[in-house]
Amino acid sequence: MENNQHELYEYARRRMKQKKRLYFHFILFFVGSIFFLIIHRVLDLDIYPGSNWDLWAIIIWAFIFVLHFIRVFITDSFMNKNWERSQIDKLVAKQERKIQQMQSKIDNNPQS
Numbered sequence: 001m002e003n004n005q006h007e008l009y010e011y012a013r014r015r016m017k018q019k020k021r022l023y024f025h026f027i028l029f030f031v032g033s034i035f036f037l038i039i040h041r042v043l044d045l046d047i048y049p050g051s052n053w054d055l056w057a058i059i060i061w062a063f064i065f066v067l068h069f070i071r072v073f074i075t076d077s078f079m080n081k082n083w084e085r086s087q088i089d090k091l092v093a094k095q096e097r098k099i100q101q102m103q104s105k106i107d108n109n110p111q112s
Contacts, residue, residue, distance in 0.1 A: 011081060022072045029065050033058045 039045050040054035
């Protein structure tokens with residue numbers, strides 16, 4: 001396998017793992033939410049009397065799930081290897097321009 005093909009394979013494998021973990025997180029969130037509701041509403045086990053702790057736990061977990069979703073499908077989809085390479089190329093070009101500017105200043109102002 002060529003280096004480029006291997007890199008593409010590894011990227012696809014990593015993305016597949018990310019999506020698999022996200023789907024597992026969703027299933028765990030769904031089952032956990034039902035579990036919280038059953039404990040609080042059906043079994044009437046009120047851990048904190050007078051509060052809706054089950055809804056707060058579900059809301060916080062939903063927020064964490066949304067962050068996980070954003071990371072997998074939004075952030076990582078456009079901040080991938082190609083984006084990293086382009087950013088590195090831009091930074092290298094910027095450094096080379098600065099070096100050339102410094103070199104031209106040195107060449108134009110020789111000190112005796």
